[in-house]
Amino acid sequence: MANTLVEKILMKNTGIKHVEVGDIVISHPDMFMVHDIYTPYLYETLKEMETEKLDDPDKVTIMFDHCLPTAVAKNDSVHYDAGINLSKKYGIKKVHIGEGICHTLMHEYHYAKPGTVVTATDSHTTTYGGGGCFCTGIGTAEMGAALTTGELWFKIPSAIKVILKGKFKKGVYAKDLIETILGDIRSDGAQYKSIEFTGEGVKNISMESRYTICNMGLEAGAKCALFPADEKTAEYFDMDLKDIEWVKPDEDAKYERTLEYDLGDIQPSLSCPQGVDNVHGIDEVKGKKVQEVYIGSCTNGSIEDLGVAANILKNKKIAPYMKLIVVPASNTIFKQAIELGYIQTFIEAGGVISHPSCALCCGMPYGLLSDDEAILSTANRNFIGRMGTKKSLIYLGSPAIAAVTALNGEISDPREYLEAEA
Amino acid sequence: MEKVFKGRVWKMGDDIDTDTIIPGRRGTIPEMKEMGKYAFELLRPEFASESKDGDIIVGGKNFGCGFSREQAASVIAINGIKVVIAKSFARIFFRNAFNKGLILIESDGVQDACKDGDTMEVELNKCIRVNGQEFPVKKIPDNLLQIVEDGGLIESIKKRNRALKQREVN
Ligand code: SF4
Numbered sequence: 276m277a278n279t280l281v282e283k284i285l286m287k288n289t290g291i292k293h294v295e296v297g298d299i300v301i302s303h304p305d306m307f308m309v310h311d312i313y314t315p316y317l318y319e320t321l322k323e324m325e326t327e328k329l330d331d332p333d334k335v336t337i338m339f340d341h342c343l344p345t346a347v348a349k350n351d352s353v354h355y356d357a358g359i360n361l362s363k364k365y366g367i368k369k370v371h372i373g374e375g376i377c378h379t380l381m382h383e384y385h386y387a388k389p390g391t392v393v394t395a396t397d398s399h400t401t402t403y404g405g406g407g408c409f410c411t412g413i414g415t416a417e418m419g420a421a422l423t424t425g426e427l428w429f430k431i432p433s434a435i436k437v438i439l440k441g442k443f444k445k446g447v448y449a450k451d452l453i454e455t456i457l458g459d460i461r462s463d464g465a466q467y468k469s470i471e472f473t474g475e476g477v478k479n480i481s482m483e484s485r486y487t488i489c490n491m492g493l494e495a496g497a498k499c500a501l502f503p504a505d506e507k508t509a510e511y512f513d514m515d516l517k518d519i520e521w522v523k524p525d526e527d528a529k530y531e532r533t534l535e536y537d538l539g540d541i542q543p544s545l546s547c548p549q550g551v552d553n554v555h556g557i558d559e560v561k562g563k564k565v566q567e568v569y570i571g572s573c574t575n576g577s578i579e580d581l582g583v584a585a586n587i588l589k590n591k592k593i594a595p596y597m598k599l600i601v602v603p604a605s606n607t608i609f610k611q612a613i614e615l616g617y618i619q620t621f622i623e624a625g626g627v628i629s630h631p632s633c634a635l636c637c638g639m640p641y642g643l644l645s646d647d648e649a650i651l652s653t654a655n656r657n658f659i660g661r662m663g664t665k666k667s668l669i670y671l672g673s674p675a676i677a678a679v680t681a682l683n684g685e686i687s688d689p690r691e692y693l694e695a696e697a
Numbered sequence: 698m699e700k701v702f703k704g705r706v707w708k709m710g711d712d713i714d715t716d717t718i719i720p721g722r723r724g725t726i727p728e729m730k731e732m733g734k735y736a737f738e739l740l741r742p743e744f745a746s747e748s749k750d751g752d753i754i755v756g757g758k759n760f761g762c763g764f765s766r767e768q769a770a771s772v773i774a775i776n777g778i779k780v781v782i783a784k785s786f787a788r789i790f791f792r793n794a795f796n797k798g799l800i801l802i803e804s805d806g807v808q809d810a811c812k813d814g815d816t817m818e819v820e821l822n823k824c825i826r827v828n829g830q831e832f833p834v835k836k837i838p839d840n841l842l843q844i845v846e847d848g849g850l851i852e853s854i855k856k857r858n859r860a861l862k863q864r865e866v867n
Contacts, residue, residue, distance in 0.1 A: 297803060301838050324854040327862075416796060420854045428841050430791065467788040498788070 277525035281469040308395035314357035320419035330425030336369035338377035375605025375631040378573035405485030407504040407522040434469040436530040439476030446690035449484035450673035458554025466496035483577040546671035568681040575653035576604030585617035587678035588624040594684030599626035698846035704751035708813035714763030733775035750777035761790025770797035796850035
């Protein structure tokens with residue numbers, strides 16, 4: 276029988292030979308991630324459950340990224356202390372403090388490998404699907420139970436197939452594709468479903484870009500978003516392609532819905548205030564004044580993203596009074612960006628560099644907006660008040676849109692800019 | 698655990714949201730038993746007083762949508778309901794329900810075969826029987842039924858941990 280990719284991964288994990296949509300299966304996840312937001316609640320839950328020992332502490336990682344360095348004196352230290360206590364009490368050794376955003380670290384550290392099952396206490400856990408990993412977010416009670424027993428049940432989701440063809444044109448990126456898809460299927464279009472990308476266009480999409488796409492798949496309500504494993508995946512994970520070749524959907528797998536996109540047809544697109552699925556092509560939005568630009572987050576804080584922005588900003592100055600904030604997603608990326616001269620470029624262009632963390636994406640320092648200010652952000656959510664007051668406006672776009680917008684002081688089309696440069 | 702449930706049908710429609718199940722303003726009642734008295738108070742005010750152990754709720758599409766309010770599942774369970782059948786469930790509600798000791802069964806078809814007040818029998822992992830008709834149901838893994846039987850996730854893990862401890866001592 277032909278299976279979707281999510282079915283194949285769950286079948287491998289559970290050893291069950293035949294599954295279909297709606298079946299409930301009990302998996303043994305390969306890796307669990309807890310980030311600092313949930314450490315106090317997890318600690319309490321485990322206490323309530325009277326758990327003294329975890330099933331396998333080596334399969335657990337704790338990451339401090341949302342509340343670090345401390346932004347709110349009293350609250351944030353509670354999260355920090357609880358995380359440290361968890362690691363000490365339960366012998367969790369994979370502890371990452373201030374090294375970057377959890378979702379980025381999960382694939383950088385190769386914790387979320389192709390063909391494996393991973394779960395975490397955060398909604399954007401869908402990110403690692405870019406590397407062919409089945410990963411989805413859970414709450415603290417379930418995390419507590421799963422850490423104790425090593426088991427977690429899943430319902431086999433129905434799946435949406437997205438066939439990709441061709442190549443992005445100059446000035447168009449992964450962010451534009453996923454926003455276009457979000458605009459088409461809307462924020463509930465993939466509720467509880469698996470979004471699976473296939474087609475010859477996949478090979479033209481970098482690993483960083485695949486992570487961007489799967490990160491935002493969550494905004495369509497997806498349980499997971501998955502790319503098949505190919506040469507690029509094998510190289511990223513330093514694995515033999517032969518071992519992960521199976522990580523792809525079967526030819527005749529049954530999908531609830533199939534969408535097709537020619538990457539060459541995608542236009543620069545933005546999610547406009549205030550809904551991630553309120554998507555408009557650049558032509559409808561350009562010219563809109565913004566006071567701030569944020570390049571970072573687990574969606575678009577990769578070295579590739581910083582490179583795209585740095586190339587546009589090189590030897591240029593941002594618009595007068597513009598606030599540009601750049602946050603590399605991890606320390607590794609930060610160091611690379613220094614070596615490659617990107618950080619120098621951002622500083623010389625007039626930008627401010629913040630430490631690798633969630634930063635402004637979840638309303639942490641620095642750069643919070645006040646009433647009637649507008650921001651062009653490369654993050655994944657533009658919910659009301661997420662980056663400042665309730666009357667601030669958030670536009671979401673690619674790092675290229677972000678960079679040209681910083682230069683012009685108004686939302687601009689990177690294609691026009693890149694053509695003029697060529 | 699018990700594999701057969703028999704009781705009266707509480708028939709409900711599509712999109713029963715968590716606010717319909719338990720209004721937000723009742724969500725702060727500290728005692729779950731007390732809160733349970735207000736389950737479905739706007740839609741079916743007689744529910745809490747008339748429902749009996751083993752009764753079965755039959756809903757339409759998207760049962761449990763709305764907020765991720767965990768109490769929604771608890772207030773149903775506390776009224777003796779063990780099984781809720783619907784065409785589909787909201788994702789968060791689906792996970793919460795099992796973790797709070799409620800069995801959810803997806804079935805599209807029984808809705809047309811029964812009306813409110815009918816008697817229905819659910820045989821887990823086998824079928825739903827009502828008015829002479831049978832509808833097959835999907836299998837639910839034993840470990841998950843164990844959680845339901847133990848009265849929810851936290852209780853279940855606690856029980857397991859205690860049993861483990863006892864074995865270690867002996
Ligand atoms: S960067 Fe934003 S979306 Fe990503 S984990 Fe942090 S807060 Fe969540």
